[in-house]
Amino acid sequence: MGGEGKVVKIAFVTNNASQFWKIAEAGLRKYEKEAKVQVDMKMPPNGTPEDQNQILQNLASQGYDAIAVSVIAPKDQLRILNEVAEKTNLITFDSDAEKSKRLLYIGTNNFAAGQALGERIVKLLPDGGQIAVFVGMLSTDNAAQRLGGIEAAIKGHKIEIVDKREDNTDRAKARSNVEDIINSHKDLSLVVGLWNYNGPAIAAAIEGLGKQGKIKAAVFDEDDATLDAIKSGTIDATVVQKPFQFGYLSAKWMHDLATKGEAAKKALPPSGVIDTGVTVIDKSNVESFKVELSAMKKSVQ
Numbered sequence: 001m002g003g004e005g006k007v008v009k010i011a012f013v014t015n016n017a018s019q020f021w022k023i024a025e026a027g028l029r030k031y032e033k034e035a036k037v038q039v040d041m042k043m044p045p046n047g048t049p050e051d052q053n054q055i056l057q058n059l060a061s062q063g064y065d066a067i068a069v070s071v072i073a074p075k076d077q078l079r080i081l082n083e084v085a086e087k088t089n090l091i092t093f094d095s096d097a098e099k100s101k102r103l104l105y106i107g108t109n110n111f112a113a114g115q116a117l118g119e120r121i122v123k124l125l126p127d128g129g130q131i132a133v134f135v136g137m138l139s140t141d142n143a144a145q146r147l148g149g150i151e152a153a154i155k156g157h158k159i160e161i162v163d164k165r166e167d168n169t170d171r172a173k174a175r176s177n178v179e180d181i182i183n184s185h186k187d188l189s190l191v192v193g194l195w196n197y198n199g200p201a202i203a204a205a206i207e208g209l210g211k212q213g214k215i216k217a218a219v220f221d222e223d224d225a226t227l228d229a230i231k232s233g234t235i236d237a238t239v240v241q242k243p244f245q246f247g248y249l250s251a252k253w254m255h256d257l258a259t260k261g262e263a264a265k266k267a268l269p270p271s272g273v274i275d276t277g278v279t280v281i282d283k284s285n286v287e288s289f290k291v292e293l294s295a296m297k298k299s300v301q
Contacts, residue, residue: 010254011040011059012247015070015095015140016047016169020196020221020243024093026296027247031255039251047136047169049073053080060087065258068106068250070094074141089257093246095142096273103257103265106249106274108241110142113278114149117218117239120280121154121190124216124236128158129189132181134198136169143194146220150192162188167201174198178205182215193219199226203234222281222293230286240289242276244296249274 012028014021021043028039042059044051049072057080059067066089071077074097084090085101096105121131133150135143151161162185165177174197182188182205193202199219203226206215217235219226229235256264281289 008037008258009064010066011064013042013055013069015072017043018196023296024243024247026300027244028251029300031248031251035255037255049077056084060084064088066254068093071097073139093250095140104268109275110145111149113239114146115153116278118150118153120237121218122157125189130160130162130187131190132163133192134165134177135194137166146194174201175205178202190216196221196223199223203229206234227286227290237282239278240281245276
C-alpha cells in the first residue's frame with residue numbers, strides 16, 4: 001500500500017515466454033509475500049519488440065506506478081521506452097537500454113558473463129579451433145555484450161569464430177541452425193549458445209547428429225535440458241545468471257520508487273546498475289546446482 005492507502009501497481013515484463021522466467025518469478029513472489037504487494041508478470045507471447053511495446057504502452061496508460069522490463073531491441077524501442085519513462089518509474093533487468101531514461105538496470109554484466117564463458121572456451125580448446133555462435137537476435141544488448149566478452153577472452157588463443165546465426169526465437173530454427181553449421185564446417189571444434197533456449201537446441205542438434213564428444217558446447221543459462229546435457233557430457237559448461245535476484249530486486253526497487261518517490265531515487269546506485277553476478281556450471285557442480293534450482297521453482301508452484 002502507498003502512503004495514502006492506494007494500491008500500488010507494479011509490473012515485471014519479460015522478453016519472451018521461456019521457462020527461464022520461472023526462477024525470476026520465484027523472486028517476485030518472495031518479495032510480494034514480504035512486502036504484501038502484488039507484482040503483475042507479463043510475457044510477450046512471440047518475443048517481438050512490437051509485442052513488448054504494446055504491453056509497455058498498455059501498462060503506462062493503465063497508471064502503473066513502476067515497470068521493470070527486459071528490453072528486446074534497445075535501439076528500436078528507445079522512443080517507446082522514453083515515453084513510458086515519462087509516465088512512470090521505469091527500470092530494466094536482464095537486457096538493458098542504457099541510452100533510455102530508465103532509472104536502474106538490475107542484472108548481469110553481460111560483457112563479464114561473456115568473458116567468463118570465453119575463459120572456459122579457452123580451457124576447452126587449449127590448442128585453439130573454430131567455433132560458431134548461436135542466438136535469437138544479435139541486436140539485443142545482452143547478446144552483443146556477451147559476444148563482446150567472449151571475443152575479448154579468446155583473443156590471441158588461435159580460436160576463430162567462423163559463423164554466427166540468429167533464430168529470432170524460433171526454436172526449430174535454433175536447432176536447424178546448429179545442424180547446418182556443424183554439417184558445413186567440418187573442422188568445427190565448439191558451438192556457443194548465447195540465449196537460454198540455445199542450450200537445449202544445441203544439445204538436441206549434437207545428439208541428433210551423433211557428435212557427442214566430437215563437438216564441444218558452451219552456453220548460457222540453466223534450462224533443465226541444458227543441465228541434463230551437462231550431466232550427460234553433451235554440453236561442457238554453462239554460465240548461469242541470478243534470475244531469482246532479477247525478480248526479487250526488481251520488485252523491491254519498483255515498490256520503493258512507487259512508494260518513496262524522491263527518497264528512493266536518491267538511494268539509486270550512482271552507476272545506475274546493480275550487477276547480480278554469474279556462476280559457471282559444469283559436471284563438477286551441476287548436481288548441487290539442480291537441487292538449489294528445484295527449491296526455488298517449487299516456491300512458486
